[in-house]
Amino acid sequence: MSTNQTTAPATGHHPAWAHQFENMQQQKEASSFGMWVFLLTEIMMFGGLFTAYMIYRIKFYDAFVAGSSSINVQWGFGNTLVLIGSSFTMAMAVWAAHKGKRMQQVVYLVLTMVLGTAFLGVKAVEYKAKYDECHIPGQVIGKGFNATGGPGCSGEGANIAEELEHPKTLAGKEVAGKPRAAAEQIARQSELFFVFYFAMTGLHATHMIIGLGVLAWILRRAWKSEFGPAYYTPVENFGLYWHFVDIVWIYLFPLLYLINRIPHH
Amino acid sequence: MSTATQTVMPEKHYLNEFFGIRSWLLTKDHKRIAILYLLTISFFFFLGGLFASLIRLELLTPAGDLFQSDTYNKLFTMHGVNMIFFFLIPSVPAVLGNFLVPIMVGARDLAFPKINLLSWYIFIAGAAFALTALLYGGVDTGWTFYTPLSSGYLRTPVIVMGVGILIAGFASIFTGLNFIVTVHRMRAPGMTWGRLPLFVWANYAASLIMVLGTPVLAITLILLVLERGFHIGIFDPKLGGDPVLFQHMFWFYSHPAVYIMILPGMGVISEIITCFSRKRVFGYTFIAFSSIAIAVFGFVVWAHHMFVAGISTYSAMVFSLLSYAVAIPSAVKVFNWIATMYKGSVSYDTPMLYAFGFIGLFTIGGLTGLFLAALGLDVHIHDTYFVIAHFHYVMVGGMVMAYLGGLHFWWPKITGRIYPEFWAKLAALITFIGFNLTFFPQFILGYLGMPRRYHSYPEEFQVLNVLSSAGASILAVGFILPLIYLLWSLRYGEIAGPNPWSAKGLEWTTSSPPPTHNFDVIPVVTEGPYNYGDDEEAAGVH
């Protein structure tokens, strides 16, 4: 429908009205409520994963610290800014839809898509780096997991055992590290860190990919002027979803990249 | 009320308004979706029942002489997986709940009809994976999938099965989400929370669990699948993983899951007891809140499945204490149902017979749960046939009877036809007898020490096993009979009319079967549920 939707029709006969509802107001409230309930289920799902991660982090402290140190905090931080930016543009898109401003809706939605795609692009770069360093857990992908710098495992951070044995300060000065046996044990255990790194960021990325798909569909509807003050529920509810995915990342980033980067002693 | 003149089927109703396979596969009508679920879960019920029959056949003799060990292990795993994930969890909510909740709250449909249909397709997708796993030989992990056995030591299609259950879980989540939003936002004018039928309360409480608990199962299965697929040790000690962590994550869902299974059944019983006692439910508020209490408490007792798994003494004590707390609301319901019959006007129609069976058998099942929650005693009976007897008493003696009772109670509404009363009563009786003969000996077997999942057993256990298998053959008859006469009634059953039971409730104000849009005019509710008093006293008689 490409009729101008800036004013609410007098009766409930809006083209987007679903007839199990008595009126658009009920539809809007029920849809929002439904999205909140859905996000609650997502919290439970990520929550289970986060809990398992924290339990193992405490159990294998050194190994997880070594793992955290081997992922690039600059990329992670950059991605955090990108995602927060995309949440801002999404919020603006919701505002524009509410105001019935078609062009602005489209622009903000496109910006959100661009930023979301950029996020995924950076993640792809990070995943590739891990692939090259042989840090993908298991023995099925690539050369199999190897944290002691095996053949074919290129990259600065590939040899975690080496980093633990000969750690350098930020200034580049070498300081006392762990003995070799300890370093190798810790490096082997860091495979579990990477399991959670890929599981958590992978689950998050999957939600983003699905989100981008839905965003494309909403973009199409916005282009066709389907949203306005009378009806912008899909944009608003999708905004909720998008903000949720952003919040998950805001938990992920510190938990994976930031905490205890500096080894204990 | 049916009058002396001939009752006829309504001219247009949800079954005949639209024809063709597309009108069914692309329906948004909650009633048709309920029928789709009914067909699907009935298939899985009989498949799971087939596996059970083979198990009981093998257990007639002490030696494992009918099947190879691996085959037997697959039989009990597939029996459990089928029955729990593909029959019990969807049973009342997806069939009776889908059909009735919108009508009972006075709405035209659920809040999200397309998501409702999607949930059925997701269920079918999960079922497809499960059937694929079956075709590849079936899985032999036990329905509990404990690691590291399931993740590193078996060559059966565990990943396919795990993915199937994972997908089917989302069907459950979407059903629950739909119910919650519907009950909150789609109630008819005047339908306050305090006027909702207890069936709605029960499904609402179960939906809370579905929505909060199932995602944890999802992530647990995802991790298990990853572990198996990529040969990593999240739960396998080879990499420092903790197999007990798997148990914690698994039971965090799977314990509340049993309440997903039983709460809707309890809702059915509330509806049946009140109708066939012609009396409002005793203690409505207490029954309603006990459903919520069970849902809440159900989330904090999961480690009572793990008392000897290697958890600390103190944590075991906490979970034991909480497990007693969760038993109390169920007891409260039982007492309230019986009090509903007191000074009522009781008839013995088939649904009521199933309700009687439910109350008695659920009581026994629930009380034997107290045995299992008792720490010092659980050490002895954990992982024995005592546990099997306990959960079959609550799940089959309880839940399946509630489901059958509900199916019979609302059959006239759903199909417009009445089933043959004699055969229905006979089937109920046969089921009751067969059930007790099958599972009561298992309590004794368990205390004597016969462990679960045993293909062969010491000779001294044979007599009780033979009794149990004999009972199973009778129970099978009790389950097959309804399949036959319910199907028969679709064509030859007496036409029901809108309210053959003279029951209260919005669903009985519609035609049988109801029209697609449920109500021509959305009703305005002015009185509480189960208002049997008024016209009874006025008319003096049913």
Place this chain on the structure above:
Amino acid sequence: MQPKLPLFPEQASTIAGQVDSLYIFLVLITAFFSLLIGALILFFAVKYKRKPGRPAEQIHGSTLLEIVWTSIPLGISMVIFVWAAAIFYHMQRPPANAMEIYGVGKQWMWKFEHQGGQREINSLHVPTGRPVKVTLISQDVIHDFFVPAFRVKQDVLPNRYTYTWFEATKPGTYHLFCSQYCGTKHSAMIGDVVVMTPEDYEAWLASGKAEGSLASSGEKLFQQLGCATCHRGDSGARGPNLPGLYGRSVRLTDDRTVVADDNYIRESILLPNAKIVSGFQPIMPTFQGVVKEDDLVQLIAYIKSLPPEDAGPLNNRTSPGMIRDSEVTNIQKQMRQENQDKAASKPSGKQP
């Protein structure tokens, strides 16, 4: 097969009677309430059977009744809980003087090792009148050690010791079942617990062909594997002093305090860098792949057997942290050399 139908397994341990008493109490409660509810259903169904001219009485409810029938079950539940918890608490605390036996479960058999080195497969001989503590571990998946006649059960985990204890009272042969599903031959993973009088038990112990006690086998391993190189009692020792270690509280480098139990010792051998004693460096090499579960059992038995009179401070250096950073490299070099020598002279075995 016994002619009469048994309802209880034999009572062959000190705890069996207590468990049975609790069980009977629960059976009586269940019977009482089930019969009560069944009787009420029947009674009400008959007494209030639908009759023309007698409508139902519309009773709303009774808060008093709700309180009564909530508190009574709650009260009974609490009694059951406390009673059962007390039995459980007792079951979780093996007496200090318990005789120790080690059990290893693997698909699909049981191996037991007595302190004197006697080994059994799928059978376990124990005397009456003495508490026996069985320390259990699995070599593969989770199993479960279940003796119905003793009323004891304990999951047997991989990579972690669990334990159970009992005191047998009645000579005889009783079932041992694996009761945690463990794969194909789960139902064949059964054995016999043979309870003997103390005299018969001593005779049985003497008759077996033992290669020496667990502790002495452990001592041989301790020397063979080079543990004594670092775990000496002198001030330059690179590893903590072991006599008297078992059962005492140990302070770690990260300021945690742990108790040195079986699991701690096992972990220290397989994953030495998980917990480092305060004052020591993480230089111990891992023996994962070098020692089997049986070896670990023997080593632990040896360490437990070291006389506590020789116990000194774990750290014999005059002040902790006296190993300087520069020393660490030297020590590492030395250990690498020692390992190379050892590797050259003896091929390392793989864990089965």
